[in-house]
Amino acid sequence: xxxxxxxxxxxxxxxxxxxxxxxxxxxxxxxxxxxxxxxxxxxxxxxxxxxxxxxxxxxxxxxxxxxxxxxxxxxxxxxxxxxxxxxxxxxxxxxxxxxxxxxxxxxxxxxxxxxxxxxxxxxxxxxxxxxxxxxxxxxxxxxxxxxxxxxxxxxxxxxxxxxxxxxxxxxxxxxxxxxxxxxxxxxxxxxxxxxxxxxxxxxxxxxxxxxxxxxxxxxxxxxxxxxxxxxxxxxxxxxxxxxxxxxxxxxxxxxxxxxxxxxxxxx
Amino acid sequence: xxxxxxxxxxxxxxxxxxxxxxxxxxxxxxxxxxxxxxxxxxxxxxxxxxxxxxxxxxxxxxxxxxxxxxxxxxxxxxxxxxxxxxxxxxxxxxxxxxxxxxxxxxxxxxxxxxxxxxxxxxxxxxx
Numbered sequence: 001x002x003x004x005x006x007x008x009x010x011x012x013x014x015x016x017x018x019x020x021x022x023x024x025x026x027x028x029x030x031x032x033x034x035x036x037x038x039x040x041x042x043x044x045x046x047x048x049x050x051x052x053x054x055x056x057x058x059x060x061x062x063x064x065x066x067x068x069x070x071x072x073x074x075x076x077x078x079x080x081x082x083x084x085x086x087x088x089x090x091x092x093x094x095x096x097x098x099x100x101x102x103x104x105x106x107x108x109x110x111x112x113x114x115x116x117x118x119x120x121x122x123x124x125x126x127x128x129x130x131x132x133x134x135x136x137x138x139x140x141x142x143x144x145x146x147x148x149x150x151x152x153x154x155x156x157x158x159x160x161x162x163x164x165x166x167x168x169x170x171x172x173x174x175x176x177x178x179x180x181x182x183x184x185x186x187x188x189x190x191x192x193x194x195x196x197x198x199x200x201x202x203x204x205x206x207x208x209x210x211x212x213x214x215x216x217x218x219x220x221x222x223x224x225x226x227x228x229x230x231x232x233x234x235x236x237x238x239x240x241x242x243x244x245x246x247x248x249x250x251x252x253x254x255x256x257x258x259x260x261x262x263x264x265x266x267x
Numbered sequence: 268x269x270x271x272x273x274x275x276x277x278x279x280x281x282x283x284x285x286x287x288x289x290x291x292x293x294x295x296x297x298x299x300x301x302x303x304x305x306x307x308x309x310x311x312x313x314x315x316x317x318x319x320x321x322x323x324x325x326x327x328x329x330x331x332x333x334x335x336x337x338x339x340x341x342x343x344x345x346x347x348x349x350x351x352x353x354x355x356x357x358x359x360x361x362x363x364x365x366x367x368x369x370x371x372x373x374x375x376x377x378x379x380x381x382x383x384x385x386x387x388x389x390x391x392x393x394x
Contacts, residue, residue, distance in 0.1 A: 101280070101281065101282055104282040105281075105282060105285070108282070108285055108286070108289070112289075235357065235359040235360075236332075236357070236359050236360050236363050238324050238325035238330055238332070238355055238360075239325070239355070240325050240354050240355070241354040241356075241375070242354070242355075242356045242357065245356060250357050250358055250359065251356050251357050251358065252356045252357075252358060252361065252374065253356075254374075255373065255374055255377065255381050258356070258361060258372050258373075258374055261358060261361050261362070262361065262365060262372060265362065265365045267365060
């Protein structure tokens, strides 16, 4: 694409030079009619050049948009994006949020259910151990012993029911972790899409750059100022968990570093 | 420390609210209430004699940092202890939160121990 446009540019410049030489000759020879014809040729050639370049760019732009994984229905106002890969990716990511939330809730449900069982069994075992110690020290009356005898019976029953329930919950908690596999597959698919979109975006940006080149547009100072603004804003903008925190100087990697930073600020 | 104090937990993810609620309950605080972003939280705080605010940073609607600033700017709420529990870990963000008057800052993922330490520290200071 870039090479093609450069070719057009080169041809145009060569023609321009040729005409300019001829024009000087004609003017020196006082051949004004031919000179004016030449000027017309130059103007025509310049228009031709711009048309060709714009045509090439438009075709490139069209291809890039078609490749862009977005189906925009322009007949609607505002345009609706439907059935596109991007739309599909949003659905997939929402699915990840949904399924991870469900897994987290079910896991917590199971822990909430298991915790009192474990606590009750522990408390009863503690009491029985103290009673058992009294029995071993022969400090127990026959009546107390009969009570202990029944209580141990009851406790063994509770143990069987309780540990069965606990085992079941543990197993269910493990099963709940299956979300990792499902979300992993979805996320990998979305990552692939993002890579494709990035590639297409880069070619779009390159083409936009060429439009600026051919038409001589583009306010550099303004653009730089705008970029700076975005950069400053990004410093404190919320973005969720930081990636590669350990390698980044502007990010803390642990709670200890947060505490250090805060204490250096007088906290 | 009054274990029965009224606490507001603000996070847009219900699972995170539940985790924090459970941890607080284990620490003996059971008078907890929930909101899913700053916009819902602020009117609750204004009308609800809360004694402690635990908030996330990154939320739709009104973010935690804006909620913190709104709390500090409100005459009635300005001295409310605020603990930020967030995945936001940029130095500039922590500095911004400190300057806005946060009382503690815990980065996610966090441990029960870290949460307890920060809460103890806040109430040691507030008294």
